[in-house]
Amino acid sequence: MTDLQFMRLALRLARRGYGATSPNPMVGAVLVKGAEIIGRGWHRRAGWPHAEIEALRDAERRGRPVKGATLYVTLEPCCTQGRTPPCTTAIIQAGIRRVVIGATDPNPVHAGRGFKILHAAGIEVVPFADNSDPRKSAPYPAPSLKSDPTGRSRCQTVARCCTDLNAAFNHWVIQGTPLVTVKAAMTLDGKIATASGESKWITGEASRAYGMKLRQGSDAILVGVNTILADNPSLTVRTELPAGRKPNAPSRLRRIILDSQARTPVTAKVVNDEWATLTTIVSSQCAPKHRLAALAKRVNVVLAPTSLQKFAKPDQKLDLGWLLKKLGAENVTSLLVEGGGEVNASFLLGGFAHRVAFFYAPKILGGHAAHKSVAGNGATSLSEVINLSEIKWKVLGDDLLLTASVVGS
Secondary structure (H helix, E strand, O other): OOHHHHHHHHHHHHHHOOOOOOOOHHHHHHHHEEEEEEEEEEEOOOOOOOOHHHHHHHHOOOOOOOOEEEEEOOOOOOOOOOOOOOOOHHHHHHHHOEEEEEOOOOOOOOOOHHHHHHHHHOOOOEOOOOOOOOOOOOOOOOOOOOOOOOOOHHHHHHHHHHHHHOHOOOHHHHOOOOOOEEEEEEOOOOEEOOOOOOOOOOOOHHHHHHHHHHOEEEEEEEHHHHHHHHHHOOOOOOOOOOOOOOOOOOOOOEEEEEEOOOOOOOOOOOOOOOHHHHEEEEOOOOOHOOOOOOOHHEEEEEOOOOOOOHHHHHHHOOOOHHHHHHHOOHHHHHHHHEOOOOHHHHOOOOOOOOEEEEEEEOOOOOOOEEEEOOOOOOOOOHHHHHOOOEEEEEEEEEEEEEEEEEEEO
């Protein structure tokens, strides 16, 4: 096997941590000695051992000595004490001869330090192909590992995948705010519900399952109060697992409700279910005090400052920039916006969204009164239009999924 094949395996291991490691990155590691794999590991959950340590322990359990081995790891080993000791120390103490690294630590304070510490200890350090800039990650899902038939280009693709795997973490570490994805399920003419509000189900089962996968990989989901009033959703992660298999981590999806007037009913599911402590109502000082008090007995209530956004209607004036900074400070690395048209417009036209995930069903609804996927006041000229890049289409049953990055975000 080659460096490329071993790194591909490490990347597959890293992906096993999907939806469980935040606010840490997903990382996979493979130990090789004499062209034979002697240990494998991946980061399973924040606060648990890192991938490198898991691989070393796996080799120990197998009774395989690691001195002189090569370590393949998808992300630069940590070199500072956090909830776990620095991996660079463990690698040096284990007598590893060579370390091949898929992506550089995106944190400007730590980037490259792991390389230098290992090199100073006499370890051969090999950056895998040309590492991608962690500030320029592709939209979910990551590029295919089979997209280029030439060896070197495929190495570059795998290196890009190592970076893109942790796009949300990379953004959060650098910007201090969550990576925001706006998700919507709509007809071909861009409608998400009939004039009466009926929306179940516009898209098919495959699209809904993929939407759950997006939720699983997010730290928080955000909707507007109108969604709560119209649908009374649970806003949880529902995944189908094989019999006897448990999820990587218990449900930890935070639920954020934009509700400037505290109109969320105290009987709503997000206020009364077993995950009520994960619900946050974002309201304003203008909201009736008795409603705020009633909600505060059951869920978290935050009073946000208001901001007159050019593209928002008068009642949609919560300061989203302030909210994103607050969520980032609370270790929310990724935010999935599943709002109605007004909320989607606030994030997209207000410049707060980084990605889109639009599901299109082969249906046409029509009508002036039908609910649009992106509403608000809209752009007044083509110079204000939101442009998308890194476009990817995926077939999901009869539906189409568009994932893309927002230009300039």
